[in-house]
Amino acid sequence: MNQQESTVKLVVQALDASVEDLDDEVIRRLATAREHAVSAMQPQWQAAGHAGVFRNLGNYVVHHRMMTSAALLLGALVFGFIVTQHVIGQHQLEQGDAFLLGSELPPEAYLDKGFDTWLQQNAR
């Protein structure tokens, strides 16, 4: 054992011994502080009790705020895109219905695949 190691060992032994010699009042106050700290933990992290999924989700949200914010933003964008597409589709559908109703030809004519060819041939 070299001098540095023996110094470290000696100092650590003395420090450990100093902890053993702590005053009873200090030990009592430390125990009180510990109990106070643990009880302060309870409402925030333990109050969810056995609702493990919600507790874990809550913990995840609290400790991954950046990721949660990004996920919420992405979700809002996707939701907005879907709503926009739905509204546009509805509008196009309404326009299609109006065209069919206002057309001189019956709707079945547009479903007949040979109708365009027949129309062009007769037009000539």
Place this chain on the structure above:
Amino acid sequence: MATAQELSNFLAEVERRAYRQTAYAVRDEHAALDIVQDAMLKLAEKYGARPAAEFPMLFQRILQNTMRDFWRRQKVRNLWTSLLSSFGGHSAEDDDEHDPLDTMETGQRSEDEPEAQLERSQTIAIIERAIEKLPARQREAFLMRYWEDMDVAETAAAMGCSEGSVKTHCSRAVHALAATLQNYGFNQQGLKKPGAGS
């Protein structure tokens, strides 16, 4: 995720060492108790849901930051104290300047105590004083690395510096302690005789 029991066990394991460590740094036992209490509370409130394995590093970091907050407040208070002390009267610094080593030989406990116990308490006092005299960063690195048994990476994370800095602080602290202890008659085998040196 840590449970309340895990947090309680962790705090019970480290609280006394944390108190000593803080007392060496701030040299005020009442302030040390307050600082440790604050650090415990902050750990529970802000990091209570972290895995228990992260507690040592987190607690040390919180403890160091709480000590720094104390020193900042102390600096402001000392400014006012020094201004007021210029008007005369007893200064709080008188107590701070007291060096236990100055009275080590004369300040003995009752004579009926076993000599071994006295020698042990003197040894502890000398080493504690040597720890207190270390520069703050060296003391932090030494205590976390060797007393708290944290590895270099954990110590660096808790101190907010590089691993190389931790190694440098530790090395300097060990050299300084070795030199101080040699002055008081320690050798590689331990204590020869307290106060045998300068």
